[in-house]
Amino acid sequence: MEYLLHILILIGIYIILSVSLNLVVGYSGLLSIAHAAFYGVGAYVAALLALKLHSPFLLNIICAVILSGLLGALVGIPSLRIRDDYFAIATFAFQVITFSVMNNWVSFTGGPMGLPGIPQPTIFGLEINTHYRFLSLVFVLGVIVLWVCHKIVNSPFGRVLKSIREDEIFAQAQGKNVASCKVLVFVIGAGMASVAGVMYAYYISFIDPTSFTIMESIFILSIVIIGGAGNIWGSVLAAAVLVILPEALRFLGMPSSIAANMRQIIYGALLVILMLFRPQGFIGEYAFKK
Amino acid sequence: MTPALNIINVNKNFDGTIALDDFSLEVPRNSITGIIGPNGAGKTTLFNVITGFLPLDSGKITFNDKNVARMPSYQIMRLGVARTFQQLRLITRMTVQDNILLSFQNQAGEHLKNTFFFPGRVKEEEKRNEEKATELLSFMGIEDKASDLVEDLSYGQQKMVSLACCLASGADLLLLDEPVAGINPETIDNILSVIAKLPEGGKTVVLIEHNMDAVMQVCHTVVFMDEGKKIVEGVPESVRNDPAVLKAYLE
Numbered sequence: 001m002e003y004l005l006h007i008l009i010l011i012g013i014y015i016i017l018s019v020s021l022n023l024v025v026g027y028s029g030l031l032s033i034a035h036a037a038f039y040g041v042g043a044y045v046a047a048l049l050a051l052k053l054h055s056p057f058l059l060n061i062i063c064a065v066i067l068s069g070l071l072g073a074l075v076g077i078p079s080l081r082i083r084d085d086y087f088a089i090a091t092f093a094f095q096v097i098t099f100s101v102m103n104n105w106v107s108f109t110g111g112p113m114g115l116p117g118i119p120q121p122t123i124f125g126l127e128i129n130t131h132y133r134f135l136s137l138v139f140v141l142g143v144i145v146l147w148v149c150h151k152i153v154n155s156p157f158g159r160v161l162k163s164i165r166e167d168e169i170f171a172q173a174q175g176k177n178v179a180s181c182k183v184l185v186f187v188i189g190a191g192m193a194s195v196a197g198v199m200y201a202y203y204i205s206f207i208d209p210t211s212f213t214i215m216e217s218i219f220i221l222s223i224v225i226i227g228g229a230g231n232i233w234g235s236v237l238a239a240a241v242l243v244i245l246p247e248a249l250r251f252l253g254m255p256s257s258i259a260a261n262m263r264q265i266i267y268g269a270l271l272v273i274l275m276l277f278r279p280q281g282f283i284g285e286y287a288f289k290k
Numbered sequence: 291m292t293p294a295l296n297i298i299n300v301n302k303n304f305d306g307t308i309a310l311d312d313f314s315l316e317v318p319r320n321s322i323t324g325i326i327g328p329n330g331a332g333k334t335t336l337f338n339v340i341t342g343f344l345p346l347d348s349g350k351i352t353f354n355d356k357n358v359a360r361m362p363s364y365q366i367m368r369l370g371v372a373r374t375f376q377q378l379r380l381i382t383r384m385t386v387q388d389n390i391l392l393s394f395q396n397q398a399g400e401h402l403k404n405t406f407f408f409p410g411r412v413k414e415e416e417k418r419n420e421e422k423a424t425e426l427l428s429f430m431g432i433e434d435k436a437s438d439l440v441e442d443l444s445y446g447q448q449k450m451v452s453l454a455c456c457l458a459s460g461a462d463l464l465l466l467d468e469p470v471a472g473i474n475p476e477t478i479d480n481i482l483s484v485i486a487k488l489p490e491g492g493k494t495v496v497l498i499e500h501n502m503d504a505v506m507q508v509c510h511t512v513v514f515m516d517e518g519k520k521i522v523e524g525v526p527e528s529v530r531n532d533p534a535v536l537k538a539y540l541e
């Protein structure tokens with residue numbers, strides 16, 4: 001039973017990651033490969049605050065979102081305002097830098113040894129100390145993220161985002177401040193990714209840099225593409241499938257050393273097959289329209 | 291009365307190709323000005339420079355007495371300028387109605403603060419805009435296309451939608467790049483009759499067009515340009531019979 005709850009918690013975390021990245025990549029057309037970096041920023045902020053200052057969960061989550069959002073602005077403003085040809089490269093650079101800070105600033109982040117012993121969170125006196133409670137917390141946060149994303153993409157602002165993705169020049173000709181819309185959506189995505197990071201740190205109670213590599217960014221990007229760029233529910237479904245897949249392999253009795261490689265192969269094959277036969281992903285953007 | 295648009299000694303070159311050569315033009319309020327000239331004369335470049343999509347090399351452009359040279363495009367548009375593109379631009383994978391809705395200015399719903407904290411206000415505004423969009427589409431005679439994707443429309447209908455977007459923006463100055471090129475005569479009449487009515491609604495129009503009959507039919511002033519220079523300017527009849535123009539159009 002605990003195992004099942006564990007899987008559901010991981011699915012919840014990946015739903016938050018993929019839905020928020022979908023907002024940036026799928027709806028706005030901004031290719032970011034820094035999502036794992038913001039995920040890591042959230043995890044490290046929460047872990048450091050909890051370990052060093054013993055500050056409460058809710059305060060830590062707020063701090064994580066704010067710092068992650070600020071870093072998002074730091075990356076996004078220069079690369080999106082001036083010319084956005086370099087945006088993907090800027091996010092790549094940020095991903096690499098963030099990883100090396102986590103990995104090399106040993107005295108502060110623990111370096112490759114990571115940060116162990118992150119205490120379990122308490123919310124309004126309720127200790128989150130069972131799998132069931134963690135799942136409930138992830139569920140609540142996941143629903144909030146989904147709700148916010150749903151509101152955004154269905155608002156007039158969401159319409160502007162889509163127009164920017166489809167034809168930036170047209171969007172400008174309609175008087176839209178394209179650069180500031182892009183920066184805003186990137187900052188929101190960064191803030192949401194950090195929420196997943198906070199949950200991950202508290203839940204696993206140990207973090208190290210290997211969870212927040214560029215491979216992780218690419219994994220989250222695969223979820224978005226496999227599920228369907230521009231469709232929130234596609235990301236939800238694909239997050240579930242891609243988290244369950246390696247577990248299923250384990251049940252087939254595959255030794256874990258082979259399963260890890262199999263996992264990569266299957267993700268790769270899944271991407272290729274989808275691109276060939278269903279380029280819009282599991283659920284395409286226009287799935288629910290006529 | 292000051293002109294709606296005043297273009298003063300504008301120069302623009304592309305790596306040695308002179309696209310605009312000391313070009314000046316005053317566009318009076320509530321008028322329709324036609325710009326004609328051979329391909330490569332610099333007509334589209336003129337629109338791109340006015341709307342800030344291309345930086346000018348030198349000169350001055352004022353809209354309602356405000357210098358718009360070197361302003362970002364979206365700010366120029368917000369002052370009340372709207373344009374269409376020679377290579378039609380619309381969001382083809384959106385519905386006609388959504389394209390129109392995108393064109394309304396100053397939407398509260400485009401600020402996330404309002405979406406989350408004043409959802410009622412956003413909803414009401416959206417409903418009002420939807421009604422306005424329907425009205426506009428009926429005015430253009432394409433209300434039955436409202437929920438079609440733009441990509442499913444004919445070229446002529448798409449041109450009508452791009453004109454409808456300009457109207458939705460509420461702009462005072464409309465820059466139309468070849469509004470009737472490449473479409474059937476019936477749709478041409480339709481579009482021309484819409485354009486002809488614009489000045490009485492307080493709008494100023496500058497249009498680029500190769501179709502001489504269309505230009506003669508709706509324009510109050512015609513400008514003939516070639517190699518980035520203004521060659522002739524005057525009332526339609528006199529420009530059409532100008533030797534330089536006759537020569538260019540006979541070739």
Ligand SMILES: Nc1ncnc2c1ncn2[C@@H]1O[C@H](COP(=O)(O)OP(=O)(O)O)[C@@H](O)[C@H]1O
Binds near residue numbers: 307329331333334
């Ligand atoms: N973005 C650009 N880059 C380089 N050259 C351009 C560009 N836009 C236009 N030109 C050149 O400027 C000249 C005028 O073009 P254009 O304004 O499109 O003419 P028209 O609209 O009158 O046919 C042409 O020689 C064209 O090749």
Ligand SMILES: [Mg+2]
Binds near residue numbers: 333335
């Ligand atoms: Mg042209």
